[in-house]
Amino acid sequence: MTVKTLTAALLTTVALAAPAFAECEVTLRSSDTHPDGYPTVEGVKHMAAQAKEASDGRICIEVFPSSQLGEEKDTIEQTQFGVIDMVRASFGSFNDIVPEAQLLSLPYLFRSEAHLHAVMDGPIGDELADAFAEHDLIALAYYDGGSRSFYNNQKPITSIEDLAGMKFRVMQSDVFVDMMSALGANATPMPYGEVYSSIQTGVIDGAENNWPSYDSSGHYEVAKYFTLDQHLMVPELVAVSKTKWDALSPEDQEILRAAAESSEPVQRKLWADQEKASEEKVLAAGAEIVRDIDKTPFIEAMVPVYEKYVTTDAFKDLVKRIQDTQEGATQ
Structure with a gap:
């Protein structure tokens, strides 16, 4: 999608929605690839409600779910350009934009969701926000994205050998491609919206994602074998265009930061609830789940991936500090 095409589509959408937001002094358009009701969408809606209340109705955030403004890669670029005001996207989608983001996509970096929260809610999360600011994106909130695992339509994956030669969709990021290569599989980068038909x-042969995405996308309908290897725990990011941010008053910036922070525990609770509901749904639909798997060979296969991306002293230090962070740590 070109800038011109996206801008025209965006202006049309905004024109249609204008009456509902006519009373707002500041209107921010926020993009999400997931459908309405999904935890990330609802998280940003909570942020919108908090911002509107705290500003006495002056600040409005209009959420566009279901890739209405484009796929993640396109909407991230448009947010950098200031065409779109806000974007909610997986950290993995920023890998080729923000070098530090790649480190959070390293397989098996996080031990648990509690470990992930301790890292993102502490000083390391602040450092990552500074890195995004250098690329015209202001990080406002870190959401849960769950653990990502493999699913396919060919066979149950019970060992690393089962992945040999299989074709899996990955996000459009070099680190994901290299991860699949290290596991002996073939990576096919493509937009999220094309996965269902491509498997069909x-x-x-399949893709890799979390319980809610496996469910909400309908991928379980065409790829019933789901292996819980949990190779990635990649956080989600809510970011605002630096161009838009710089145009706001300090008071409005503080309102948005506070609203974003208040939305994090809400989204994380919704995420945990959705994971449970999605698991129950796909099991009832006949999905076959492989739960007991020896992760050691998978982890050992990632050595060349770490060697390729953790190259500088600064990156090595950051990875070590992430690994050393204890669950339950506070800022």
Whole structure:
């Protein structure tokens, strides 16, 4: 999608929605690839409600779910340009933009969701926000994205050998491609919205994602074998365009930061509830889940991936500090 095409579509959408937001002095358009009701969408809606209340109705955030403004890669670029005001996207989608983001996509970096929260809610999360600011994106909130695992339509994956030669969709990021190569599989980067039909038609054998995405996308309908190897725990980011941010008053910036912070525990609770509901749904639909798997060979296969991306002293230090962070740590 070109800047011109996206801008035209965006202006049309805004024109249609204008009456509902006519009373707002500041209107921020926020993009999300997931459907309405999804935990990330609802998290940003909570942020919107808090910002509107705290500003006495002056600040409004209009959420566009279901990739209405484009796929993640496109909407991230448009947020950098200031065409879109806000974006909610997986950290993995920023890998080729913000070098530090790649480190959080390293397989098996996080031990648990509690470990992930301790890292993102502490000083390391602040450092990452500074890195995003250098690329015209202001990080406002870190949401849960769960653990990502493999699913396919060919066979249960019970060992690393089962991945050999299989074709899996990955996000459009070099680190994901290298991860699949290290596991002996073939990576096919493509937009999230193309995965269902690509599995259905045999372009790919499967993909990797979390319980809610496996459910809400309908991927379980065409790829019933789901292996809980939990190779990635990649956080989600809510970011605002630096161009838009710099145009706001310090008071409005503080309102947005506070609203974003208040939305984090809400989204995380919704995420935990959705994971449970999604698991129950796909099991009832006949999905076959492989739960007991020896992760050691998978972890050992990631050595060359770490060697490729953790190259500088600064990156090595950051990875070590992430690994050394204890669950339950506070800022």
